[in-house]
Amino acid sequence: MTTSFDRRKFLQRGAAVTAGTVLVGGGTQALAAHGALAAPGRRGQELKAENNGGYGPIAPVNDMATGLPLLTLPAGFEYTSFGYSAAYAAALGKPGTGSDGYPTPDRHDGMATFATGNDDVVRLVRNHERGYGPAEGLQGDPDNAYDPVAGGACTTLTFDTAQFALTDSFISINGTSVNCAGGLTPWGSWLTCEETVNGRQNGFTQDHGYVFEVPADGGVVENPEPYRAMGRFVHEAVAIDPATGIVYETEDSGNTSGFYRFLPTDPQNLAAGGQLQMLAVKGQPGFQTYTGVSDRIGNPMPVEWVTITDPDPAAITTESVFSQGAAQGGAAFARLEGCWYDGGSIFFNATSGGDAQAGQVWEYRPRGRSGGQLILLFESPSREVLDAPDNITVSPRGGLVLCEDGGGDQYVRGLNERGEIFDFALNNIQTPADAEFAGACFSPDGEVMFVNVQTPGVSFAIRGPWENGAL
Template sequence: MSALDRRTFLGRGLATAGGALASGIAIDTLGAHAAWAETGRTPPDPRRVGYGPLRRTPSRNTGEELLALPAGFSYVVLGRTGTPMSDGVATPIAHDGMAAFPGTRRHTVRLIRNHEVRTPPGSPLGRVHVPGSARYDELGVGGTTTLEVDPRSGEVVRHFVSLNGTIINCAGGRMLHERGWLTCEETTAGPAQGWQRKHGYVFEVPLNGPVPGRPAASMPLTAMGRFSHEAVAVDPRTGYVYETEDDSGKPDGFYRFRPRDPRNLAAGGVLEMLKIEGVDGYDCREGQRMGARLPVEWVTIDDPDPDLEGGAATCTQQGLAKGGAKFNRLEGCWYGDGSVFFNSTSGGDAKNGDAPGADGYREGYGQVWRYVPGRGRGGTLVLVYESPGRKELDSPDNLTFTPRGGIVLCEDDASSVDADPHPLAPGLANVNRLIGLDPRGGQPFELAVNIADDSEFAGACFSPDGSTLFANQLGSTAELDPPGRTYAIRGPWSRGPL
């Protein structure tokens, strides 16, 4: 890894004792984890993996039992739905993707958080909205909020709307050189669905600039594609932006955007879809072998901003028509060690029992992929992990690499024929967890369990100093209850693998 790569990696909040090996260890973790499942060997005793058994734990600042955590760990609740913010706006619903940056004050952290609001156009219920601000769509209900927090005390120094006028802001990724957050719309809705403008785009949220009462102007980056976006990751060496697609029930593509000017994404560029070299329509969703290296080429999306209202071919249809590879529900995306890692939430051979999609594909429990960019060539795609069943990992969404080389995966098991109860969460049929992967042997372990409701975990990210894991509980995307919450989790990280 070059000096630039290492600086970039450590600059993402992973600079701790031993952090210089973090990304490489994390890759080894995925490989070891895959080996247990592939060989059928008996994994290590779960009691000796991770941080030990979990217990129902009350929040330090509210007293509510919302999470189950290992002994010695604690958490505070930040930015609960309905809480008045510094700009006078009530904290919106549907807390989703998020990133952590150094704060403007000593010991503080700045969080930029998505809100996947799915209410009708213009609905006031849980809306991300600042009257009179520069909004792309006057009826937009989604957007982002920014929180300046002190993770030691749990104090929210200030919080405010940082972008509005968008819809269904699901995940995203950090901008080049940590200049801010790229927030993504997980939809292709438009005027036909009651909105004033077309949607399905990526938007920029600058780290500096938005202040209480003055959100950033929401301007779509149309050249980056109009499709059901999930997350992005930026390669710091090239400025290329890698994008995942999550259009449930249909084959999805993995994209890259080659900007004309990496510092100015609005200047345009070329959108492409991944294709397995020499094979049209390669199906990555099932029948794959972990560790196999698949050579990659890229096909151009000729019309990245299609007139879907006029019947134009979608970005996905364009890419698949040129032989693009098929995935299922691509979600979390992360750059490290010169590679891009991304989750296929419902890929894999072990099936969850849900009804098949429109093309007959039956959902699996999830896959983790690694794309290694090529030097002058298309690169290589590797399946580094595939879940054998719900107990080990059920529907991975966001992912993050940790300060000391572990991995945290956010589960998004919203519903399934295969119920997923948990002894620490009686009464819940589909329980979501934060799953850690131990770099010492690749064994998965439960790091946290949402015992409050059945909504997904999202937005996991570490503070720049590595002391605090932030994570969101989505809550409802269309109602005030259950509420969205942001957690700041602290504990004896050095006693375990993360």
């Protein structure tokens, strides 16, 4: 699993920018610096970190595997590409099939790393966001497909950090649809999420819009079964609080996106069912988080949870679940995407949130079973500063890693404890669309960052002088 977010470091570094204290459980607790990021009044270029967050300027770097300058990175960093889609592999003259003999799917998206017991060997599970319609085709063994006319999938990969090379890959679940992001579990599996509510009503043999589980140390998932109690909606990502077993879920559905939590009946057996709830801001029913809130940056808002009575509606639209929560005062976000647990908090991105519609970064701090605090950490004032943050992870060195999914040049950007943005990687691959970064995550020892570019479909392993900054 990835190394834990260094909250103590944030508290120490953030003392100078902490604006006040918050009373929690009868005591006084200083706001962690990432809860007071981007103090109100700081805008535009003031949000850019000095010396690019300690990493200095970025410049094109040749890929160790192809010799091509596919990424722009800070000085001292190197990388290798791997796990190519079949089409991109053919263009590069590289192998395009896995060890199972099937062509590697394209549209690489969410991803996580898992320890294997060997310090040099990392396992990854990677999503493939395919399958908006039955014409997309099948990936993998048809005998194990959830839906034989859906094209979504996950690939399980093994990467040797000593050799700095991929050693094995295979399609571990298939017949799902639009596998966008997901999240890792404390027990060593990947929850892959379908970003669609397509189904029998429009040509599929199964309904979609669910969460599926893929064991990281297992083989192909046979007879995949969705976790229906976790909701049927336009899923994006999930994150689990290991202290409680509560699963937090994001929804990517325009300005009618909710932030949910799933209270499992058995925290280590999500198939056993549970209760789905949606976040609401206390005293402000129907609160719209996506506009007119920049003055709230760093200021916690108390929240409560409302229960979704029918998480798997028979008559489905993209708003069937959201509307149940909204009717009870649930809060509305703008396209919630990446979601990551660390240090007792859940961090998540609103891709088109904010007055500039360029993105927001949020934190949810649980407080007992019934409440908690919602904190706007950062709101992008323009697409030049931050353009549509999508997948998110927490660096072992204390920063937030943000994968962009906007227009034009696409970056992996960092957000440090002072609320400052800096550039880490720029995608140099010339693609007509979907050039987004996705799936950023770190090896268990924190020394290698893995990240995908969705189109043409390629994964990267990056290493270098991480200690120079917050990533």
